Amino acid sequence: MNKENLTKELNVYLANLNILYIKLHNYHWNVSGLGFFELHTQFENFYTQVSLDLDTVAERLLTIGERPSASMKEYFEIATMEEKSSEAISSKESVESVIKDFRFMLDSSNGILKIAEQLRDLPTTDMMTQFIANYEKTLWMLNAYTA
Numbered sequence: 001m002n003k004e005n006l007t008k009e010l011n012v013y014l015a016n017l018n019i020l021y022i023k024l025h026n027y028h029w030n031v032s033g034l035g036f037f038e039l040h041t042q043f044e045n046f047y048t049q050v051s052l053d054l055d056t057v058a059e060r061l062l063t064i065g066e067r068p069s070a071s072m073k074e075y076f077e078i079a080t081m082e083e084k085s086s087e088a089i090s091s092k093e094s095v096e097s098v099i100k101d102f103r104f105m106l107d108s109s110n111g112i113l114k115i116a117e118q119l120r121d122l123p124t125t126d127m128m129t130q131f132i133a134n135y136e137k138t139l140w141m142l143n144a145y146t147a
């Protein structure tokens with residue numbers, strides 16, 4: 001693993017966060033059924049956090065001398081997360097879908113953490129560790145909500 005592997009993966013991660021940002025708006029707008037009010041609000045909390053995270057990742061890329069992808073065209077080319085179509089979604093389905101998305105981001109975070117550790121890139125390791133902690137905690141809460 002070299003620095004190029006890391007920056008490539010960070011750009012894919014950034015693209016996925018941008019897809020997730022829109023996807024969470026999709027849930028925020030299109031969720032319907034019981035639990036609407038709390039889920040509508042919670043999905044807003046999630047996309048607000050994602051908007052902070054994607055900025056953190058982009059600025060880390062700049063800090064290590066790389067240019068972050070910054071166009072939707074590039075994001076679609078490199079993203080590995082899939083979008084969701086614009087239609088009504090039940091509360092249950094929306095929560096299950098968010099759980100899937102966050103597990104996906106958790107796995108990606110663990111993958112990047114391993115590369116950053118190998119390269120002894122402590123700030124990137126630290127950034128990923130914080131993301132992992134957030135995804136793990138949020139997944140605990142979402143799982144508790146659906147239990």
Ligand SMILES: [Fe+2]
Nearest residue numbers: 028029040044
């Ligand atoms: Fe809104």
